[in-house]
Amino acid sequence: DGVRRRDFINIAAVSFAGVGAVAVVIPLVDQMNPSADVLALASTEVDISSIQPGQAIKTTFRSQPLFVRHLTEKEIAEADKVDASGLRDPQTLEERTVDGKKNWLVTMGVCTHLGCVPLGAGEGENKGEFGGYFCPCHGSHYDTAARIRKGPAPKNLEVPKFSFTSDTAILVG
Numbered sequence: 001d002g003v004r005r006r007d008f009i010n011i012a013a014v015s016f017a018g019v020g021a022v023a024v025v026i027p028l029v030d031q032m033n034p035s036a037d038v039l040a041l042a043s044t045e046v047d048i049s050s051i052q053p054g055q056a057i058k059t060t061f062r063s064q065p066l067f068v069r070h071l072t073e074k075e076i077a078e079a080d081k082v083d084a085s086g087l088r089d090p091q092t093l094e095e096r097t098v099d100g101k102k103n104w105l106v107t108m109g110v111c112t113h114l115g116c117v118p119l120g121a122g123e124g125e126n127k128g129e130f131g132g133y134f135c136p137c138h139g140s141h142y143d144t145a146a147r148i149r150k151g152p153a154p155k156n157l158e159v160p161k162f163s164f165t166s167d168t169a170i171l172v173g
């Protein structure tokens with residue numbers, strides 16, 4: 001009986017460590033979002049039917065800017081020709097998109113340096129040296145897969161959980 005009890009305690013300790021590891025990640029998001037308690041489970045459906053290749057839209061997800069970008073074949077090729085293993089935050093375009101639809105790039109519009117909203121989603125905005133997004137606050141350049149390529153930002157623009165609900169709509173969250 002004493003042995004079983006110890007086993008239970010060990011299992012409980014492991015589970016607690018698991019929960020702790022998750023909790024480390026979540027506060028980073030919560031800090032940027034004052035209404036996180038209320039909005040934590042909110043999903044947003046986005047109509048993507050009118051976004052032409054080469055265009056993007058800015059919308060919001062859980063009170064933060066969200067970029068939905070329809071990549072051109074050229075932008076996809078530019079992202080794919082980069083050796084992802086050499087990047088600051090190594091990810092391929094395929095890993096940053098879903099369902100094999102590499103032409104739909106969905107990211108938060110929040111610079112991973114200090115949280116400014118990068119340029120590049122709006123018509124005529126500066127897309128930076130790598131053709132994706134440019135954060136004017138301290139000069140971070142993101143590529144066509146919204147991966148950090150130059151400047152102080154430590155991470156790629158975050159890709160939220162999302163799925164296609166049809167050919168013309170996505171559900172984010």
Ligand code: FES
Nearest residue numbers: 111113114135138
């Ligand atoms: Fe974007 Fe500093 S907040 S570069």
